[in-house]
Amino acid sequence: MVGTNNIIAAIDIGTTKIVAILGEISNDGKLNILGMERTVSKGVKRGVIHDIELTIEAINEAVARLKEKTNKEFSTVYVGIAGQHIRIVKERKFKYIENSVEEITKEDIEQITNENYKHPVEIGEQILHVIPQEFVVDKEVGIKNPLGMAGRRLDGHFNIIIGRTASARNIEKCVREVGLDVEELVLEPLASSLAVLTKEEKEAGVVLVDIGGGTTDVTVYFDGVLKHTSVIPFGGDHVTKDIKEACSVFLRQAEALKVQFGEAVADMTSDDKVVTIPATGGWDEKDISFKFLAQIIQCRMEEIIDSVKFQVESTGLKDKIGAGIVLTGGGGLLTNLDILTQQRTNLDVRIGFPRNSKVNLEENIDHPMYSTSIGLLLKGMEKPKTKPVEKTNLNGNKPKKKKGFTAFLGSLFDTQDVDM
Structure with a gap:
């Protein structure tokens, strides 16, 4: 959290735009949007920072305008991370339950999940998120929340999301240069899903397709759990460039024609x-x-949709996508794109607006292009409202945190209704 326990700030660093957004948790647990500012992104290509100085300049402009508009100060932010460098691996861990009553505790679940942060990664990579798929208690499979269950052995199946360390460090550097700290790096498709998808859709099986300027993020949920995520290296900017070349017009004219x-x-x-x-x-x-x-x-969008279809088929879950495809992001509002998507995938399609029931939205940000931004704030809501005092080691250093895990536990043990 930032400033006070009720204030959350986030920055969405995209290929075409950079969004700074500020929210406040009200007494009834709703998220009120205090303000949002958007600037043109010039230092990012296909979701990855390519020019540090240009990105810092754009972030600084958006943050300064947001602070002036809201008259609020904040020091930490939730920031999205995306790009083709993101990959996902599957892992399985187990432990024996050693307490006297042989019941699974929160500490047992934390321990077995934390073990995944030791998973070997390639040089220059880091683990961003560990997402439990299911637990097994004494060979009883398909358990989502084993807390309090009797058993002697706990197994867990996990998806580990891995990203390039350099990309993460570049994001953190740009944010730090404008006087802010990164509270947590959040996978952008994960953030968008918080803002757009319902609990029922995730249970039934759903594909979230977030069409940005430089890339298209594909995320598959089934049985309430994120099963797959991938990045297609094409987005709205590629459509604009196609129009520019085919019609022999300037880039700004091509963008206007498209929109x-x-x-x-x-x-x-x-x-x-x-x-x-x-x-x-x-x-x-x-x-x-x-x-x-x-x-x-249509030619370019068919290429993108066919890539989405391939990604879904590669998961082996195509026949289990009961809720169909949800299109979001700035490119999701292209006229008749839902019809084209339905024709090429034979799945039901809807347009995804950031309308989570926890958020009180103003009309000017009730738009698919802000799904990730709103989702980053929702990710911040999962954090504990009161931060514990961090212990200091004998050498004076603070212990390293596994960012993303605390937020997961908050949602795993939350018994409140999270429907939209």
């Missing part, structure tokens, strides 16, 4: 509708048909 007139299904557009690009800088005006524009967009 204002773009559609994802060419057969559903009118044959006689035309948009005229005005003459500028000595260049003649140009007519572009809606049909041609849609054909360009």
